[in-house]
Amino acid sequence: MTTPTDWHLVVPVKGGATAKSRLHPASRVDREELALALATDCLSACCAGMPPGRVLVVTSDERVAQMAAGLGARVLDDPGEGLNGAVAAGRDLVFAEAPGSAVAVLLGDLPALRPQDLTTALRAAAAYPRAIVPDAQGAGTALLTSLVGEELAPSFGAGSASRHEGSGHRRLELDLPHLRTDVDDDASLQAALALGVGAATRHVLEGTPDTLPPMQASVHTFDEATGAGSALLDDGREVRFSPEVFAASALRHLRVGQRLSIDLAADTEISRLWIVGIGDDQRIG
Numbered sequence: 001m002t003t004p005t006d007w008h009l010v011v012p013v014k015g016g017a018t019a020k021s022r023l024h025p026a027s028r029v030d031r032e033e034l035a036l037a038l039a040t041d042c043l044s045a046c047c048a049g050m051p052p053g054r055v056l057v058v059t060s061d062e063r064v065a066q067m068a069a070g071l072g073a074r075v076l077d078d079p080g081e082g083l084n085g086a087v088a089a090g091r092d093l094v095f096a097e098a099p100g101s102a103v104a105v106l107l108g109d110l111p112a113l114r115p116q117d118l119t120t121a122l123r124a125a126a127a128y129p130r131a132i133v134p135d136a137q138g139a140g141t142a143l144l145t146s147l148v149g150e151e152l153a154p155s156f157g158a159g160s161a162s163r164h165e166g167s168g169h170r171r172l173e174l175d176l177p178h179l180r181t182d183v184d185d186d187a188s189l190q191a192a193l194a195l196g197v198g199a200a201t202r203h204v205l206e207g208t209p210d211t212l213p214p215m216q217a218s219v220h221t222f223d224e225a226t227g228a229g230s231a232l233l234d235d236g237r238e239v240r241f242s243p244e245v246f247a248a249s250a251l252r253h254l255r256v257g258q259r260l261s262i263d264l265a266a267d268t269e270i271s272r273l274w275i276v277g278i279g280d281d282q283r284i285g
Contacts, residue, residue, distance in 0.1 A: 041198025
């Protein structure tokens with residue numbers, strides 16, 4: 001049976017000024033630095049859990065490349081054909097150098113990852129020709145594997161878990177939250193922080209609370225009859241709240257333009273709201 005020492009691990013990392021654009025950290029935290037820190041913690045765990053020379057980072061960002069090389073990873077220049085193109089480039093290099101090798105793909109935004117989580121997942125995946133470990137939400141892909149690497153056909157993007165499963169990968173619902181919590185938005189960063197992130201991410205967020213400060217938004221619509229409505233984030237995105245969320249706030253009325261503090265359950269769904277100025281220890285709802 002294939003063991004973790006037999007795998008080659010491909011890790012695509014975007015990096016740069018456009019990385020993690022859906023994150024809204026505190027104003028003093030630079031998003032690019034935070035994105036680099038997330039990747040650093042993920043790759044640190046990967047390199048600690050894999051044999052030397054078995055982690056291949058695909059990136060076009062020079063800072064990510066330098067960081068990865070410093071951790072002992074190999075680095076391949078991203079061909080610029082999107083995430084799946086980056087994964088395919090890594091797969092093809094492994095195939096060219098070591099035909100028939102087992103290949104796994106892990107996205108580089110898992111700051112809570114621990115080496116033992118990776119080795120546990122690879123050990124489980126080795127029982128199947130091809131396997132997938134979905135992300136914490138169940139819709140995305142955290143880990144994709146193939147015992148014959150050249151047969152790996154990446155289909156990352158929204159809803160990738162069902163596509164990968166449909167193409168023959170065995171779905172593994174492993175109890176590995178540290179491996180399955182990828183950070184794409186504020187809610188997922190909150191979840192990773194609750195699990196415990198690595199030193200690089202903690203350093204960038206040093207001085208901020210263990211959970212990020214609440215997001216700010218302005219009331220956009222409000223239905224007096226139902227209690228449902230929506231708000232606009234400072235980046236212009238519209239997010240909605242249900243009558244149940246409004247009722248839990250204990251507020252009686254909202255006016256258009258009113259500033260709120262909010263928590264997001266998803267990209268477009270408010271899970272909690274309260275009036276700006278009320279501290280976390282005084283929240284209602």
